Amino acid sequence: MSVPRAGDNPTPFPPLVVDGLVKRYGSRTVLDSVSLEVRQGITGLVGPNGAGKSTLVRAILGLVRLEAGRVRVFGRDPYREPHTVRQRLGVVPEDECSIPGLSGVEMVCYAARLSGLPGTEALRRAHEVLDWCDAGQERYRPVETLSVGMKQKVSFAAAIVHDPDLVILDEPTNGLDPIERRAMLGRLVTLTRRHGKTVIVSTHVLPDVESICDDIVVLSQGRVCLTGAIADLTGTGRPEYRLVADGDQEALVASLARHGLVARTADEPTGLELRVDATRPERLGAVWAAARDAATRVRQFEPVRRPLEEVFVAALREADHAAP
Amino acid sequence: MPLHDVGYRPWRGRVATGSAAGVIALTGIKLAWKSRWLRRAVLFAWTPGIVFAFAFFAFEQAVEDGLLGPMRPRLRLDQAIDNIGALGTVIANALAGRPSANGPTTDELRHIVWSRLLLAFMRAPQALLLAIVVGLVAPALVSRDLRAKAWLVYFTRPVREIDYIVGKLVVLAMLVAAITMLPALALWVLGVLVSPSLQVVLTTWDLPLRIVISALTLALPTVLMALAYSSLTLESRIASFAWFATWGACWVAHGALTTADMMAAEAVDRVEASAYSTAMPLDDDLEQRSFPGRAPLRRRPPPEPLQWLRRAGGTDARPDRWAWLSPYHALGVVQAAVFGIERRPDVIIPPVLSLSVLSLVAGAVLVNRVGAPARV
Numbered sequence: 001m002s003v004p005r006a007g008d009n010p011t012p013f014p015p016l017v018v019d020g021l022v023k024r025y026g027s028r029t030v031l032d033s034v035s036l037e038v039r040q041g042i043t044g045l046v047g048p049n050g051a052g053k054s055t056l057v058r059a060i061l062g063l064v065r066l067e068a069g070r071v072r073v074f075g076r077d078p079y080r081e082p083h084t085v086r087q088r089l090g091v092v093p094e095d096e097c098s099i100p101g102l103s104g105v106e107m108v109c110y111a112a113r114l115s116g117l118p119g120t121e122a123l124r125r126a127h128e129v130l131d132w133c134d135a136g137q138e139r140y141r142p143v144e145t146l147s148v149g150m151k152q153k154v155s156f157a158a159a160i161v162h163d164p165d166l167v168i169l170d171e172p173t174n175g176l177d178p179i180e181r182r183a184m185l186g187r188l189v190t191l192t193r194r195h196g197k198t199v200i201v202s203t204h205v206l207p208d209v210e211s212i213c214d215d216i217v218v219l220s221q222g223r224v225c226l227t228g229a230i231a232d233l234t235g236t237g238r239p240e241y242r243l244v245a246d247g248d249q250e251a252l253v254a255s256l257a258r259h260g261l262v263a264r265t266a267d268e269p270t271g272l273e274l275r276v277d278a279t280r281p282e283r284l285g286a287v288w289a290a291a292r293d294a295a296t297r298v299r300q301f302e303p304v305r306r307p308l309e310e311v312f313v314a315a316l317r318e319a320d321h322a323a324p
Numbered sequence: 325m326p327l328h329d330v331g332y333r334p335w336r337g338r339v340a341t342g343s344a345a346g347v348i349a350l351t352g353i354k355l356a357w358k359s360r361w362l363r364r365a366v367l368f369a370w371t372p373g374i375v376f377a378f379a380f381f382a383f384e385q386a387v388e389d390g391l392l393g394p395m396r397p398r399l400r401l402d403q404a405i406d407n408i409g410a411l412g413t414v415i416a417n418a419l420a421g422r423p424s425a426n427g428p429t430t431d432e433l434r435h436i437v438w439s440r441l442l443l444a445f446m447r448a449p450q451a452l453l454l455a456i457v458v459g460l461v462a463p464a465l466v467s468r469d470l471r472a473k474a475w476l477v478y479f480t481r482p483v484r485e486i487d488y489i490v491g492k493l494v495v496l497a498m499l500v501a502a503i504t505m506l507p508a509l510a511l512w513v514l515g516v517l518v519s520p521s522l523q524v525v526l527t528t529w530d531l532p533l534r535i536v537i538s539a540l541t542l543a544l545p546t547v548l549m550a551l552a553y554s555s556l557t558l559e560s561r562i563a564s565f566a567w568f569a570t571w572g573a574c575w576v577a578h579g580a581l582t583t584a585d586m587m588a589a590e591a592v593d594r595v596e597a598s599a600y601s602t603a604m605p606l607d608d609d610l611e612q613r614s615f616p617g618r619a620p621l622r623r624r625p626p627p628e629p630l631q632w633l634r635r636a637g638g639t640d641a642r643p644d645r646w647a648w649l650s651p652y653h654a655l656g657v658v659q660a661a662v663f664g665i666e667r668r669p670d671v672i673i674p675p676v677l678s679l680s681v682l683s684l685v686a687g688a689v690l691v692n693r694v695g696a697p698a699r700v
Contacts (some may be wrong), residue, residue, distance in 0.1 A: 061480055063697070083482045087339065091480040097473040101355045113347040114481045116339030125335060132332050144472075158477070163335035187332070195334060 013075030014039060015166050015198035016060065021069035023055055023222075030055045032222040034069070038200060042192050044209035044230075045202040046312065047219035053202045054094060056219065057168055060200075061091065073166060087115065090164035092155050094171045094202075096148075104139035104146060104154045105130060108161050115162035122161075129157045134183065148175030156184070160191070167191065168200045173208055185212045210234075210308040218315050225319035226311070234305040241284065242304045243274040247296030255294035259286035275304060344483040348491025353498055356461050365457045369503040372449035373511055376441055380515040383437050387430055388520050431527040438515055438528055442508050443663045446538055447656050450504045454542065455571050455652070457503055458496060462550030463563035465492050466694065471558040475697050485695045489551070496547035505539035538662045542655055545679045548686035549651070555693035571652060578650035585645070643671045648678035655679065 016038035023031040030052045047053050058064045060071055062078030062085065071078055078085040098107060105126050112122035130139050133153045138146060143154060152175055159167060172188070173181045189212050191197040203209060209216060209230070216233065218226035226233065245252055249265060249272055256263045261284070262277040278284060291298050356362055469475055478488050512531050516524050549570070553563040647653040654675035660666035 063479060083341065083484070086480060086482045089480070091476075093473070093476045093480070095473045095476065097476040099351070099355075099474050099477060100468055100472055101358060102351070110347070110351055111477065111481065114344055114478065114483055116341055116343065116482065117335075117337065118340065121337060128330060128333065131330070160332075162339070190332060195332060 013072065015074060016200070017072040018056070018060070019070050019072075021056070021059055021071070022067040023052075023059065023064060024067055030222050031059065031066075031069075034219070034222070034224055036217050036224055036227055038198060038217075039215065040192070040196065040198050041214035042188060042199045042201060042212050043215040043217060044213035045200055045217050045219065046204065046206065046209055048316065049204075051219040052222040053219055054170060057091070057170055057200075057202060060168065061086070061089065087162075088165045090159035090162065090167040092152075092159045092167075092169040092172055094174070096151060096155075098143040098151065098154070100144045101142060103142055104135060104150070107143050107154055108139075108157045111158035112161040117162060125161055126157070129161050130154075133157045133187070149177065149180050152176060152184075153180075156187075164197070166198045166200070168202070170202045171204070172201060173203070173205060181208075188212055206309050206312060216308070218312060220316050220319040223319065225322075226315035230308065231305075233311050234308055236304050236306060238304075239278040239281070240304040241276040241278050241287075242300065242302055243276050243287065243298065244300040245274070245291055245296045245298045248294065249274065249296075251294040252291060252296045255290040256287070258293070259283070259290045261286060261290065278303070341482065344481075344487040345490040345494065348478075348483075348488060349494035349498070352465065352492060352495035356495060356499070359460070362457065362460055365453070365460060366499070366502055369450065369453040369457065370507050372445065372453075373507045376445045376511055377514050379441055380438070380511060381518050383434070383441075384515065384518045384520070387434065431524075434519070434524065435528055435531075438512070438531060439534070439663045439665060442511060442531060442535060443538075443660060443665060445511060446504050446508055446535070446542070447659060450507065451542065451652060451655065454500060454503050454546065455568075457499055458546060458550050459564055459567045461499060462496055462547070463554050463560040463567060465495060466551055466554040466690075467557050467560045467563050470555070470697075475694075479697070485691065489690060489694055492551055493547050496550060497543045500543040500547065501539060504542055505535055508535045508539070534663050538659045541658050541662060541679075545651065545655070545683045545686070548683050548690065552686035552689040552693075555690050574650035575652055578646050578653050581646040581649065582644070643668065645674075647671075648674040651679070651682065 014037055016036075018034055018036050021031045021034040022029070034052070034056060045053050045056070055064060059066060060073065060078065062071070062082045066079075073085045074088055076085050099110065102110060105123075108126035108130060109123045112125055113119065117125060127139075130153075133156060135150070135153050135157065138150050139154070143151065146154065152172065156169070156172065159169070167188075169188070173184055176184055185208060188199050188201065192199050192214075201209065201213065213230055215228065216226065216230050217224060243252075243263070253263045253265065253274065256274075256276065263274045266273050266275050276284070276287065287301060288298065469478075479485075509532055512528070512535065516522065516528070550563075550567055553566045553570075554560065556566075557563050644653060644657060647657045657666055657672060657675040658679060661672045666672060
């Protein structure tokens with residue numbers, strides 16, 4: 001018996017909908033009426049320790065008993081149709097989990113076969129995915145002897161070997177050096193931008209979230225205290241662009257004015273910057289001509305945003321005040 | 325970047341469902357087989373077959389040389405032939421005491437002797453080796469997964485709890501088959517090959533079937549118990565200890581109670597004999613004439629050496645009323661019933677019940693423990 005692949009029949013449902021989830025361990029409420037919707041792209045799931053992130057991930061997998069609420073993954077209930085849902089899910093757990101005695105490639109191949117791939121295809125696919133993850137010859141070593149970073153790669157390869165539509169990663173950059181970390185984040189971007197996957201990254205590392213995520217969900221004390229597109233949340237409310245340029249700043253401001261752009265200087269800790277009014281975005285292209293006329297060189301030109309960390313901390317403070 | 329790196333490619337094949345148990349079983353067998361000790365143990369487990377192969381050969385030679393006819397009148401129950409010890413006893417008991425005037429036909433004798441030889445083979449050396457080999461492999465099967473949090477590998481994929489349990493059971497069942505069923509089937513094939521005619525297959529066709537059923541009977545409670553122990557701890561050493569302790573303790577308990585029974589019976593005999601001897605010499609006719617209506621004095625045979633082996637071979641006709649207490653002895657009674665050697669319901673039912681309860685409890689523990697991480 002075989003089932004059709006997800007890609008054969010795309011569903012009109014959003015990748016993930018969570019509605020009113022309540023989970024208690026004894027008297028402690030770990031998830032308190034959690035509701036959210038995840039769209040295609042990369043969503044960061046962030047929150048302090050004990051906020052309920054891992055429990056939420058387990059709830060999405062149908063691995064915890066819920067007191068109330070419902071979960072839908074591509075319109076399917078993981079509690080009623082776990083088989084179908086898990087066919088379309090790939091998970092990198094935070095905990096190190098492996099089958100002692102298997103080599104890296106055997107581990108990934110085993111994961112593929114458990115997901116229903118035929119034998120030879122599973123092995124071919126395992127090697128292909130490990131190549132993509134830059135696993136090298138280390139793949140032939142027993143998993144229990146691998147370094148933390150290599151284990152993370154094997155775990156990631158095992159999660160995507162069956163080409164899932166939704167990938168959930170719990171602390172995916174743990175134990176990775178800066179180069180590997182960048183490579184891992186790059187792979188997540190490739191999966192979403194080029195292959196249309198949906199990725200949920202549960203992490204503490206806000207720069208990672210800021211650099212790759214489209215949306216963010218902030219959990220605190222079992223509640224969603226902030227959710228939305230990162231671009232919206234980090235916006236300042238005023239349409240402004242940040243312009244960093246070498247050379248005479250006053251001449252540049254004057255040149256910008258001649259090209260119909262309003263700019264002001266801002267003294268930031270990193271140096272003198274300009275803030276260019278972007279009320280009329282169609283005029284922003286004139287910045288390059290204005291810089292040339294003022295004999296300056298543009299170093300950076302980007303929308304002005306609030307740091308995500310600031311947004312995160314503000315959301316947590318607000319949640320703390322609101323808590324009973 | 326390696327030359328052959330083709331980047332990430334979507335996979336558009338069709339996935340098979342319902343194959344997870346087979347995948348888990350195959351991988352489990354592959355992992356277990358990596359152990360040098362296991363390979364040695366399985367190889368060693370085939371060596372007793374050489375002794376039993378000789379017994380098959382000797383019997384078939386006797387048939388071919390026409391030795392069974394003259395030998396039959398000299399045979400007595402519990403007597404060995406030709407100093408070949410327990411095997412000689414097995415053969416002697418199979419041949420002796422047939423009710424028919426002309427004795428059984430050669431085909432009937434062959435069936436009886438082969439059945440007893442196969443049962444003896446599956447019970448005495450193989451079941452003991454099985455306990456050792458399962459004790460080497462089973463404790464790690466579930467406990468290692470729990471310790472390495474490997475349950476997340478399974479239950480984040482389309483794998484049901486029952487797939488996982490069946491997969492692990494099959495790993496052990498294959499071991500049981502490799503140690504008990506396959507050598508026994510090989511012995512049957514050897515018996516056919518050394519017999520005078522291949523028509524022997526027609527008269528012994530049921531024996532392979534009985535071997536398979538007997539192996540399954542052996543496998544089910546043992547592997548369930550072994551996996552249940554494995555699922556109860558993260559330390560496979562503890563599961564291993566519990567496994568061997570259960571077999572050992574139950575064996576000792578069975579032996580102690582059986583010995584107590586025998587001692588009590590001997591004491592009764594002595595009292596009765598002493599009461600009789602004061603009045604009359606111990607002669608059955610005299611007893612009956614002197615004490616009409618009183619049951620004759622039962623003279624029990626003295627305890628035999630290697631009684632457990634005789635019981636294992638199905639040559640000990642005395643009911644084992646404590647067999648239900650020990651998995652090894654309970655399995656012996658049930659296997660004897662499978663081979664058609666033990667037919668008394670009062671002897672068979674208690675061990676069957678005891679093994680059923682053991683299997684059910686072990687199965688319930690296993691299901692509960694395997695599913696526990698997902699039921700928080």
